[in-house]
Structures are given as C-alpha cells and as structure tokens.
Amino acid sequence: xxxxxxxxxxxxxxxxxxxxxxxxxxxxxxxxxxxxxxxxxxxxxxxxxxxxxxxxxxxxxxxxxxxxxxxxxxxxxxxxxxxxxxxxxxxxxxxxxxxxxxxxxxxxxxxxxxxxxxxxxxxxxxxxxxxxxxxxxxxxxxxxxxxxxxxxxxxxxxxxxxxxxxxxxxxxxxxxxxxxxxxxxxxxxxxxxxxxxxxxxxxxxxxxxxxxxxxxxxxxxxxxxxxxxxxxxxxxxxxxxxxxxxxxxxxxxxxxxxxxxxxxxxxxxxxxxxxxxxxxxxxxxxxxxxxxxxxxxxxx
Amino acid sequence: xxxxxxxxxxxxxxxxxxxxxxxxxxxxxxxxxxxxxxxxxxxxxxxxxxxxxxxxxxxxxxxxxxxxxxxxxxxxxxxxxxxxxxxxxxxxxxxxxxxxxxxxxxxxxxxxxxxxxxxxxxxxxxxxxxxxxxxxxxxxxxxxxxxxxxxxxxxxxxxxxxxxxxxxxxxxxxxxxxxxxxxxxxxxxxxxxxxxxxxxxxxxxxxxxxxxxxxxxxxxxxxxxxxxxxxxxxxxxxxxxxxxxxxxxxxxxxxxxxxxxxxxxxxxxxxxxxxxxxxxxxxxxxxxxxxxxxxxxxxxxxxxxxxxxxxxxxxxxxxxxxxxxxxxxxxxxxxxxxxxxxxxxxxxxxxxxxxxxxxxxxxxxxxxxxxxxxxxxxxxxxxxxxxxxxxxxxxxxxxxxxxxxxxxxxxxxxxxxxxxxxxxxxxxxxxxxxxxxxxxxxxxxxxxxxxxxxxxxxx
Numbered sequence: 001x002x003x004x005x006x007x008x009x010x011x012x013x014x015x016x017x018x019x020x021x022x023x024x025x026x027x028x029x030x031x032x033x034x035x036x037x038x039x040x041x042x043x044x045x046x047x048x049x050x051x052x053x054x055x056x057x058x059x060x061x062x063x064x065x066x067x068x069x070x071x072x073x074x075x076x077x078x079x080x081x082x083x084x085x086x087x088x089x090x091x092x093x094x095x096x097x098x099x100x101x102x103x104x105x106x107x108x109x110x111x112x113x114x115x116x117x118x119x120x121x122x123x124x125x126x127x128x129x130x131x132x133x134x135x136x137x138x139x140x141x142x143x144x145x146x147x148x149x150x151x152x153x154x155x156x157x158x159x160x161x162x163x164x165x166x167x168x169x170x171x172x173x174x175x176x177x178x179x180x181x182x183x184x185x186x187x188x189x190x191x192x193x194x195x196x197x198x199x200x201x202x203x204x205x206x207x208x209x210x211x212x213x214x215x216x217x218x219x220x221x222x223x224x225x226x227x228x229x230x231x232x233x234x235x236x237x238x239x240x241x242x243x244x245x246x247x248x249x250x251x252x253x254x255x256x257x258x259x260x261x262x263x264x265x266x267x268x269x270x271x272x273x274x275x276x277x278x279x280x281x282x283x284x285x286x287x288x289x290x291x292x293x294x295x296x297x298x299x300x
Numbered sequence: 301x302x303x304x305x306x307x308x309x310x311x312x313x314x315x316x317x318x319x320x321x322x323x324x325x326x327x328x329x330x331x332x333x334x335x336x337x338x339x340x341x342x343x344x345x346x347x348x349x350x351x352x353x354x355x356x357x358x359x360x361x362x363x364x365x366x367x368x369x370x371x372x373x374x375x376x377x378x379x380x381x382x383x384x385x386x387x388x389x390x391x392x393x394x395x396x397x398x399x400x401x402x403x404x405x406x407x408x409x410x411x412x413x414x415x416x417x418x419x420x421x422x423x424x425x426x427x428x429x430x431x432x433x434x435x436x437x438x439x440x441x442x443x444x445x446x447x448x449x450x451x452x453x454x455x456x457x458x459x460x461x462x463x464x465x466x467x468x469x470x471x472x473x474x475x476x477x478x479x480x481x482x483x484x485x486x487x488x489x490x491x492x493x494x495x496x497x498x499x500x501x502x503x504x505x506x507x508x509x510x511x512x513x514x515x516x517x518x519x520x521x522x523x524x525x526x527x528x529x530x531x532x533x534x535x536x537x538x539x540x541x542x543x544x545x546x547x548x549x550x551x552x553x554x555x556x557x558x559x560x561x562x563x564x565x566x567x568x569x570x571x572x573x574x575x576x577x578x579x580x581x582x583x584x585x586x587x588x589x590x591x592x593x594x595x596x597x598x599x600x601x602x603x604x605x606x607x608x609x610x611x612x613x614x615x616x617x618x619x620x621x622x623x624x625x626x627x628x629x630x631x632x633x634x635x636x637x638x639x640x641x642x643x644x645x646x647x648x649x650x651x652x653x654x655x656x657x658x659x660x661x662x663x664x665x666x667x668x669x670x671x672x673x674x675x676x677x678x679x680x681x682x683x684x685x686x687x688x689x690x691x692x693x694x695x696x697x698x699x700x701x702x703x704x705x706x707x708x709x710x711x712x713x714x715x716x717x718x719x720x721x722x723x724x725x726x727x728x729x730x731x732x733x734x735x736x737x738x739x740x741x742x743x744x745x746x747x748x749x750x751x752x753x754x755x756x757x758x759x
Contacts, residue, residue, distance in 0.1 A: 047430070048403070049407075049430030050430050050431070051407045054430075131576075131577075135572070135576055136572050136575070137572060155571070155572070157575040158569065158571035158572040160734060163575075242575070243574075243575065244574075246571070246574060247571045247574070247575075247730060247734060248727070248730055248731055248734060248736060249727075263396045263397055263400050264396045264719060265719060266400075
C-alpha cells in the first residue's frame, strides 16, 4: 500500500478520479443505474404498486409480446415514415438555405437568426402554437387555404390521414435551422481554390454545387444525418402535446407508446423492452452510418 | 509529503462538493411543498402556536386540488386550532404522471404522505389491492366517527375483506348545463325529466349560427359512456355474466347520438375536439356551445368572469334518462377518496384530522365547487356558498332543485382492468366517429376485444 502511495502516477490518478467523483456519482446514480435496471426489467414483470417485491421473472415474454402488439407495430411504422421523410427534408432545405445565406444577401444575420430561432425555442411552446395554427375549422392555416379557394382543406391534426405529416412539417421547420447552421460552418471549410479552378474550367454554378459543395460537405452531412435520425426516432414532445398518438394511432410513435405503457398501464417490464428495442434501432442505424462513412472517407 | 497533502485536500474538496450537491438537491425538492403550505402571513402565528416542547406532529396530506381552490384554507383553519397536529398540504396533478408520482411517494420511506386523495374507483381498487392503504375500521371506531350517519355505508365501496379503505369527502352531482339566454330565445324551459332523444331535439333547436347545440370535453366523457351509465348505473362496462357490456343497446345508442350530432354540425367533431383540447367551460362560457352534459363543478368557472367574461345565466337540468322514470346521475357520486398510508406513523392523528375534515373541514372546499359528502351538510347553505355574489350568472332555482334531488349514482367498484377497457372503447369509438368503421363493426370489435381483455386479466 505504501509503495503504491509513493508512486506519483497513482497519486495523480487518484486526484483526478476524486475530481470527477461528484459528477461521476451523479452519472452512476441517475443515468447508469437506471439504464442497467431497465435492462433487468426487460426480463421481468413489475407490479409497480407493490414496490420492489412486485418484480417477477418472465424471461423473454416481453419480447414475444412485441410481435402481437398492434400499437408497437404501428409506432414502428410511423417512426420509420417520420424519419425517412423529415430527415432528408431538413437536410436538403438546410443545405439550400445555407448556400443561399453564404452568398451576399440582404439581412443575412436577421434571416439566419429567424431560421435558427425555432430550434432553440421550447418544443412544447412550439407545439402548442402549431396545434392552434393547425385547427381544422378556425385555424389560420386553413383560413388562408380557404381564401385561396380550397374548399376542403386538410384536417391536419384531426384527420388520421394528415396528422403524422402535420407533425413532420412542424419538426422539419424546427430542425432546418440546426442543419443550416452546421452547413454554414461546413461551407467555410471548403477552399475557394476549388471554385476558382472549376470556374476557369468553365463549370456552371449548378455543376459547382453538385460536384464541389455537396461532396466536400459529406462529413457535415453525416454529422447532421446522425443527430437528426436519433432526434427523430426519439420524437415525443410534439406527439404528447399535439395529438397523444391519435387520431386512430396515426401519430403513435415508439417513445409515446413507451410512455403510455409505463405511466398509464404500469407495464414497466414491457415498456422497458420497447425502449430497448428503440435503443437497438438507433444503435444499428448509427453503426451502419459509421461503416458507410469509413467508405466515403477513403475518397478524400 | 506535499503531494500527499494536496491529494487529501482534493479528496476533502471532492467530498464536500458531493455533499453540498446532494444537500441542494434535497432542498429543492422540499421547497415547493414548503412554499405551498406556509403562506407568509400565516407562518408567524404558526410558529408561536407550537407547544412548548416543540414536538408537534406534522402530517403530510396529498390531494389533486390546487391549494388556492380550498385546501389551503381548510388546512390553515385546522392548523390554527390544533397546534399539536400540523397538516401540510401538497398538490399532485391528477393525471397519469401525477398519480405515478403519488404512488412512488407512497412507496418511499421518507417524504411519504400520511393521508392522500384518490380520484376514481379504478385507481382506488389498484391501490387497495397493492396494499398501500390502511384498513380504517379500527381507527374509525377509535375516533368515534359515525360512518352511517355522516356518509352512509351504501356510498362506500365494500372491499372483499369487508373493510373500509377510504372515506369519500366530496359528492359530485352531474347536470346538464344550459345557456339560459339561448334557451329562452328558443322558447324552451329547463326540462325536469327527459330522454336522450329529447336532449338531441333540444340541442338541434339551440344550434344557431356560431353557437353549437351541445359540447363535451372528449377527455372526460362521450355520449356512449353517458347513455350507457343511465341504462346501467352499476359497473356499466360489465354485463351480468361478467363479460364486457359493450354490446349494450344503450352504448350503441349513445355512439349513434354523438355521430349524428357531429354529422349535422350540432356538435364539434370528436377528432377536432381532441386536437383542439376543448373544455366544457370554454365552449359554454364563451358562447361557442349552448348546452353541455357535465357536472356542477363548472360553477367554479361560471363565477370566474376574469378568465371567462360572459353576461348570461347558466341553468341546470338533470341528466336525460335511457329508461323513462330513471334518476341516474352520470358524472355524479362520491369522490375525493381519503385514505391513510399503510406506513404512516401517525395514523390516529391522521384519523382525527380526517374525521374533522369529513364533518366540517370540507365545507371550506364548497366555494371551489366541491360539495361535502356529509349527509348533515346544509343544502341551502351549500347553494348560497356556491352561488355567492353571482346571482346574475347562475340560475338559482334550477341549481337548488339539482342539489335537493335524490339520484342513483353510477359506480364502478367491481370493473376489472378499467383502464384497458376504457382504451378499447375509446379506440373503437374513434374509428367509428371518423368513419373508419360502421357502428355494427365497432360494437362487435369492442365486445370481442373487451371480452378478451377481461379474460386476459383473470389469468
């Protein structure tokens, strides 16, 4: 022990660990422990009101139940639609806006702030405002549509056909700003030489965009895609505030399904199983992206 | 040596940071309860009223009503008169996460409430089954509380072991609230007894221009539910054979009533009402709807002219009935179930407070629209407290008639898996109202899903 104490590296390490101890203990208590506990719950049935004595082992039953849970399957489908539509839309619109704002335009700073503002606003506040705008009979959006002569505007949140897309539109509006700001930073990193050289070779602006800007921004796109995909899979706030998963489960997503299972039906074990499925999906998607990124990077 | 010193110094620093971090967390959690329970003017007198040995018992009391709507006054009155038993009121929001918070607090060893309110038979059953509530019979006998004389044992659920696990503090009364100006303009009078068809006819008559004939808060009730309760007041979701009652003609009638009112534009579409989060008070008091099948508690909003500016009177009619001559009162019945935490250390003191609350204390909740459950409470006094200064906004005669009436209150003491059954009903109803399935298909699916849900729970 004494010898160990004499070793300077040990003492330095100890000091280091002690310094991170406050934060680390919080992490253990409030993050790591709940994660491990939820992993344990996946194989159990928990009668929550009986406290810890209400936990009983059920093996893989929770996972077997997934296949015959229509709400889970519907949520999986809705999550997929949500991600497949909203992520590319945010990326494309964000890129276009970034390229435009990177050139000389009037009110550049004002526009940039305006577009970024939704992203830093409270998602709940944004959802409340949008649900008022979406109101089918007296909401501003439908009133404008009626003024343009559309006699039967969509029901937005009150129709099972349009509710999911109404939420997608809102979340794209929120995330465009994020994509734009990251792209603006990425654009600064592209050497001007490339554009000058291509101009001498007679390349048009459009060609420059697709042959220089887009490929040079690949790492940026990768970053945005990963964060937005994770964000979109976890979508919860807008659903909880605007539709509660309705009408007819048309906006039921995994995170809201988990919330209902745990907090309304008290099926803690099953809810934990669904949340680990959600984790697995995000994990796999991210792994695939890492793999494909390695391939892209070889081109540079 | 120097290094060893610095290492130990940093260790001390780390520990102190950790401790202060924890300490702060604890304080933060305490503060909302503390600030809610002690209003500044009151705290001084409370401190001086404490007994000399400073050993006053502090009871924690959790309920769903905001402190300013009555509970704070009630608790303050008690605390002034009983310096040795101080009660601290904490509000929990009566929704899914709020109830989970209460239950988690009940499971904890520290900060657990001694006394808590439960809203709804389904939650009460769950909590009793989980053993969270103390059987009250011995405590009632000890305190000399006359259950039959004050509340009536017929108004309390009998649990399988024949014991009381809660005492209700509040009596809800359901009523159809009508905009009197609109009613008079239509040349109609407040009906004394009527059928659901007559209700639909009146709604059609009242439907004029911007004002819809009727409205419901979709989060609280639907016509299917209401009509079903007027047909079968006891355990309406369950048929006599123990299976689901979703094939009842009354339920079908209610669902069809709602669909036809919506299709004719007499009532806002269900999906729009859900998306718009409409409330009875808002629709009724801003003149967007003329009539609503709701409850007496809306009086709280009728009197709140700051948030709901209006100048018309609201009248009160009894609920329409499925069978002629019935007197079922949906939305009405005993509420505010008071139970004692099984792990409370001061059960006798809690019972003492509860006994006072049920006999006198809950009168302090009346201005907030909650009527005491006590049979001995004076109906005329309740009416005058409810109306207060607002005779120009509340139709006194019809309100007094409502309060004086005797009703059969729907109960659902013995419905298995009530949350799940309600979800089955709501999901299939939604599909029917949105035109995704016809009524017969809806009823058929409801029935079979309901039956298998009940079957699944029995396993």
